[in-house]
Amino acid sequence: MSGPPGLQEARAAYRAGIITPGRKRAFFIAMALSGLALPLAVYPVFLMNVLCMALFASAFNLLLGYTGLLSFGHAAFLGSAGYVTGHVLKEWGWPPELGLLAGTAVATLLGLLIGGLAIRRSGIYFAMITLGFAQMLYFLAVQLPFTGGEDGLQGIPRGTLFGLIPLDRTLPLYYLVYAIFLLGFFVIYRTIHSPFGHVLRSIRENEPRALSLGYDVDRYKLVAFVISAGLSGLAGATKALVLQFATLTDAHWHKSGEVVLMTLLGGMGTVMGPSVGALVVVTMDNYLSGVGDWVTVIIGSVFVVGVLAFRRGLVGEALHFARNFPI
Amino acid sequence: MSAAPKLEAPPAGDLVLETRGLTKDFRGFVAVSGVDLKVRRGTIHALIGPNGAGKTTVFNLLTKFIQPTAGTILFRGRDITRARPADVAREGMVRSFQVSAVFPNLTVLENVRVALQRPLGTSFHFWKSDQTLRALHGRAVELLEAVDLAGHRDEVAVELPYGRKRALELATTLALDPEVLLLDEPTQGMGHEDVGRVVELIRRVAAQRTVLMVEHNLSVVADLCHTITVLQRGAVLAEGSYADVSTNPRVLEAYIGVPE
Ligand SMILES: Nc1ncnc2c1ncn2[C@@H]1O[C@H](COP(=O)(O)OP(=O)(O)OP(=O)(O)O)[C@@H](O)[C@H]1O
Ligand SMILES: [Mg+2]
Numbered sequence: 003m004s005g006p007p008g009l010q011e012a013r014a015a016y017r018a019g020i021i022t023p024g025r026k027r028a029f030f031i032a033m034a035l036s037g038l039a040l041p042l043a044v045y046p047v048f049l050m051n052v053l054c055m056a057l058f059a060s061a062f063n064l065l066l067g068y069t070g071l072l073s074f075g076h077a078a079f080l081g082s083a084g085y086v087t088g089h090v091l092k093e094w095g096w097p098p099e100l101g102l103l104a105g106t107a108v109a110t111l112l113g114l115l116i117g118g119l120a121i122r123r124s125g126i127y128f129a130m131i132t133l134g135f136a137q138m139l140y141f142l143a144v145q146l147p148f149t150g151g152e153d154g155l156q157g158i159p160r161g162t163l164f165g166l167i168p169l170d171r172t173l174p175l176y177y178l179v180y181a182i183f184l185l186g187f188f189v190i191y192r193t194i195h196s197p198f199g200h201v202l203r204s205i206r207e208n209e210p211r212a213l214s215l216g217y218d219v220d221r222y223k224l225v226a227f228v229i230s231a232g233l234s235g236l237a238g239a240t241k242a243l244v245l246q247f248a249t250l251t252d253a254h255w256h257k258s259g260e261v262v263l264m265t266l267l268g269g270m271g272t273v274m275g276p277s278v279g280a281l282v283v284v285t286m287d288n289y290l291s292g293v294g295d296w297v298t299v300i301i302g303s304v305f306v307v308g309v310l311a312f313r314r315g316l317v318g319e320a321l322h323f324a325r326n327f328p329i
Numbered sequence: 330m331s332a333a334p335k336l337e338a339p340p341a342g343d344l345v346l347e348t349r350g351l352t353k354d355f356r357g358f359v360a361v362s363g364v365d366l367k368v369r370r371g372t373i374h375a376l377i378g379p380n381g382a383g384k385t386t387v388f389n390l391l392t393k394f395i396q397p398t399a400g401t402i403l404f405r406g407r408d409i410t411r412a413r414p415a416d417v418a419r420e421g422m423v424r425s426f427q428v429s430a431v432f433p434n435l436t437v438l439e440n441v442r443v444a445l446q447r448p449l450g451t452s453f454h455f456w457k458s459d460q461t462l463r464a465l466h467g468r469a470v471e472l473l474e475a476v477d478l479a480g481h482r483d484e485v486a487v488e489l490p491y492g493r494k495r496a497l498e499l500a501t502t503l504a505l506d507p508e509v510l511l512l513d514e515p516t517q518g519m520g521h522e523d524v525g526r527v528v529e530l531i532r533r534v535a536a537q538r539t540v541l542m543v544e545h546n547l548s549v550v551a552d553l554c555h556t557i558t559v560l561q562r563g564a565v566l567a568e569g570s571y572a573d574v575s576t577n578p579r580v581l582e583a584y585i586g587v588p589e
Contacts, residue, residue, distance in 0.1 A: 009434070010434055013434060013485070017483070017485075192455065192456060192458070193455040193456075195458065195459045196454060196455045196456065196457050196458065196459055197446060197449065197451040197452055197454050197457055197459060197461060197462055198451075198452060198453050198454055198455035198457075199455065199459065200439070200442075200443060200446065200459060200462065201443065201446070201452050203432070203434075203435065203443075204432050204435065204443045207432035207433055207434055207435060208430055208431070208432050208433070210394070210426070210430065211426070211430040211431070211432065212443070213394075213414050213415055213418070214392065214394075214414070214418055214423060214424050214425075214426070214430075215418060215423070215443065215444050215447070215501070215505060216415050216416075216418035216419040216423075216447055216505065217415060217447065217452070218413070218415040219415070221453075222452075222453070225453060225455070229455065
C-alpha cells in the first residue's frame with residue numbers, strides 16, 4: 003500500500019523545502035496572470051478547450067490521485083452535461099449561466115446515482131461498474147431524440163451572460179471559461195487541502211485502518227465521487243458552450259480512457275499534473291489532426307513511453323528533478 | 330513458561346464485552362466455533378492460542394469487519410451483532426491490526442491527527458482549510474510523547490522502523506480514547522527494549538479502560554493480563570488466571586513444541 007508516485011514526490015518536495023507556501027503562492031499568482039494574458043498570444047478556442055479538459059482531468063484526479071478510486075466512466079458526466087446544457091440553451095432559450103448550472107446539476111445527480119451504486123465495490127469491479135453505467139448512458143445518447151443521435155446537437159447559441167455580456171465575442175467568452183476553470187480548480191484544491199481531504203487521504207492510504215478509526219469510508223468516497231462528477235459536468239457544460247456543439251464523442255468511452263491518460267501523463271496525485279497532461283494531449287490532438295487515424299497511435303505511443311520513462315508523471319518528475327538538483 | 334505473575338486481583342467489574350456462541354464458517358472451514366467470551370470492565374484480557382487458532386478472526390468478528398455465521402455479540406449490554414464497523418469504533422471499541430496498520434505516506438503527526446479529527450465534526454467539510462486541524466497538534470504531540478515518537482513527528486510513517494510503526498499505531502488507536510481496546514499482537518516483531526516500553530504503555534492506558542489483546546509472548550501475558558482465554562482450532566480450550574491456565578494439562582498439551 004503506497005500512494006501514487008507523483009504524490010509521494012510532491013510530499014517529498016514539501017519536506018525538502020522545494021515547495022514552500024511562499025513559492026506556491028507566487029506560482030499560482032504567476033499562473034493566474036499568465037492565463038489572463040495568454041489569449042492575446044495563443045488561439046483562444048484552443049486555450050478554452052485545454053481549460054475544459056484540464057478541469058475535467060483535475061476533477062478526475064480528485065478520485066484517482068487523492069481517494070484511490072479508478073473510475074472508468076467519467077465520460078458519462080462530461081458528455082451528459084454537454085447535452086443538457088446544449089439542449090436548454092438551444093431549445094428552451096435559457097441564458098448561459100443557467101445552462102451551465104443545469105448541465106452541472108444533472109452530472110452531479112448522475113454522480114450520486116452511479117457513485118451510490120458503484121462505491122461498495124473496489125478496484126477493478128468499481129472501474130467496470132462505472133464503465134457499465136457510462137456505456138448505458140452512451141446508448142441513451144445514441145437513441146434519445148433530443149441528443150440528435152449521430153449528428154449531436156449543433157449550433158448551440160452562446161447567448162448573453164447575466165443579460166449583460168454577449169458571449170459571441172471571443173475574449174469575453176475566454177474570460178468566462180477561465181473564471182470557471184479557476185473556480186473549479188480552487189474547489190478541487192480546497193477539497194484536497196480540507197479536513198475532508200485528509201480523511202480521503204487516509205482512506206486511500208489504508209482503508210481498513212480508516213474504517214477502524216470510525217470513518218464510514220463509503221460515505222466519504224461517495225461525497226468525493228459526487229464532487230468529481232459535478233466538476234466534470236461543469237467542464238462538459240462549458241465545453242458545449244465554447245464549441246457550440248455536443249456530440250457522442252464526449253460520452254464515448256474513449257474520453258473515459260483519455261482522462262486516465264492525461265492524469266497519469268501529467269502526474270496523478272499532484273495538483274498541477276492533470277492540467278499539464280490535458281495541455282499535452284489536447285495539443286497533440288490539435289496539431290496532429292492532419293494525420294488522421296494515426297493520432298491515436300501517436301498518442302498511445304507517447305503515453306506508453308511517458309508512463310515508462312516518467313513514472314511520477316511530468317509534474318512529479320519535474321519536482322523530483324528540482325529536489326535532486328536544487329537551484 | 331515464566332513464573333506465576335504477581336498481579337493484584339482483577340477488579341470485579343461488570344461485563345463490557347460478551348459473545349454467545351460466536352461462530353464463523355468460511356465455506357465449510359469453521360475458524361471460530363461457539364466461542365463464549367466474557368470480558369470484564371477494567372481488566373486486561375488475553376486471547377492466546379497457536380497459529381491459526383482463530384484469534385484474529387475473533388477480532389474481525391467483534392469489530393464487524395466480517396459477519397458471524399452464528400452467535401451474538403454484546404457490547405455494554407447492547408447487541409451489536411448487526412452493527413457496522415465504523416459504528417462499533419465510534420461507540421468506543423477500537424482495534425489495532427496484526428500487521429502494522431499506519432497510513433504510510435502521511436507523517437507521524439498526521440497519522441495521529443486523522444484519528445483525532447472526527448470529534449471536530451468537520452470531517453465532511455471539504456470547503457474548510459486544513460489549517461483548522463492545527464488546533465489538534467497539541468494533543469497529537471502529547472500522544473506521540475507517550476510512545477516516544479514526538480521527535481519523529483514530521484517523518485513519513487513508511488520510513489519508520491517496524492517497532493516504531495507499531496508504537497505509532499498504538500498512539501493512533503489511543504487518540505480515539507476508546508473504552509475497549511483490541512490489540513492484535515502489539516509486541517510482535519519488536520526488539521526487547523521496545524517490548525518493555527509497550528508493555529508499560531499498555532499497563533498505563535489500561536488504567537482507565539478495558540484491553541483485550543492477542544499475544545504470543547507469554548511472559549508479556551503473564552505480567553500484564555488478569556484473565557486469559559486459550560483458543561484452539563476456533564474453540565475455547567481454557568479460561569482463567571495465568572496460574573490456572575499455565576498449569577492446565579490440556580493447555581500444556583496444545584502448547585507443546587510452541588516456543589515462548
Ligand atoms: N477470510 C478467510 N477465509 C478463509 N479462511 C480464513 C479467512 N480468515 C482466516 N481464515 C482461516 O481461519 C483460521 C484462523 O485464522 P486467524 O487469522 O484467526 O488465526 P490466528 O489465531 O489469528 O493465527 P495467528 O496466530 O497466526 O495470527 C486460519 O486457518 C485461517 O487460514
Ligand atoms: Mg492472528
